[in-house]
Amino acid sequence: MKNIHSIEFYTGSKEELLPDFEKDFPYIASRAELDKYIGGYVPWHWHRTVELFYMESGSIEYDTPGGKILFPAGSGGMINPNVLHMTKAISQREKNIQLLHIFDVSLLAGEQGSRIEQKYIAPVITAPQIEVIPLFPGNAEEERILKLLAASFRLSSDEFGYEIKLREALTEIWLMLFELSCSMREKKGEHNKSNDKIKLMMIYIHEHYREKISILELAAAAYLSERECYRVFHDCLHMTPVEYITTYRLQIACQMLAKGQEPITVISHECGLGSSSYFGKVFREYAYCSPTEYRKKWQNSDM
Incomplete structure (x- = not known):
């Protein structure tokens, strides 16, 4: 095992x-x-x-x-x-x-x-x-x-x-x-087409997270309207498309902080999160610590 x-x-x-x-x-x-x-x-x-x-x-x-x-x-x-x-x-x-x-x-x-x-x-x-x-x-x-x-x-x-x-x-x-x-x-159950649609939109985000992503572009990846895009994210992931995009970018940032030595400014831009000041703000809200503190925690752990 x-x-x-x-x-x-x-x-x-x-x-x-x-x-x-x-x-x-x-x-x-x-x-x-x-x-x-x-x-x-x-x-x-x-x-x-x-x-x-x-x-x-x-x-x-x-x-x-x-x-x-x-x-x-x-x-x-x-x-x-x-x-x-x-x-x-x-x-x-x-x-x-x-x-x-x-x-x-x-x-x-x-x-x-x-x-x-x-x-x-x-x-x-x-x-x-x-x-x-x-x-x-x-x-x-x-x-x-x-x-x-x-x-x-x-x-x-x-x-x-x-x-x-x-x-x-x-x-x-x-x-x-x-x-x-x-x-x-x-119990009655029908195939939920939203399950297929959310995967298409998730894949689009995972391929384009470094870039600016509009809801219109995201919806088009799954052949949906913007309104349907919001509904599918709410039904499947219980969050908005913008919340998922930000969360995914922050998850990538966490991986980079834990495994590498790139400067914070490089990571913030690489993850599509813009300036280091904005990155620091949203990261602290997400991880309850600064990017530097997060790096120290995981790089000093006994993984």
């Missing part, structure tokens, strides 16, 4: 890049130490794989277009493929360990279009009303899944038959999730 302290993305996108993903066994296990992530959070992103996780310690908040869910230690859940989400540690003063299974559904379903995929996989991953399946102690059914989930992370890749044992464990968990999600699947 690989310890991770950061997340990688495809260039110009917020689709997560999974560098260790192999076609012959589309699966990776991660031990995410969220308290060591720059800023203590993972920004808005998505991936084409299933995310199955267990909170070993600490507490995190998952944000999706559907709302927020708090996951304390001992809880867990499943994030459906292509669902926009972000996570943040509730406290950076405590150890925050999240264990993750990231896998393509073909690991369980086999060949595309198989009977297993049609009967047990597709009904869950194609249900637009299912963003997250949360699992909490205290509910007998969910607790059984959590025990299996915690045990599945104890499998060692060095032991004989590891791949088969892992697939068997994930299949058993999936069947239980399938049954648990029955009531969620019965």
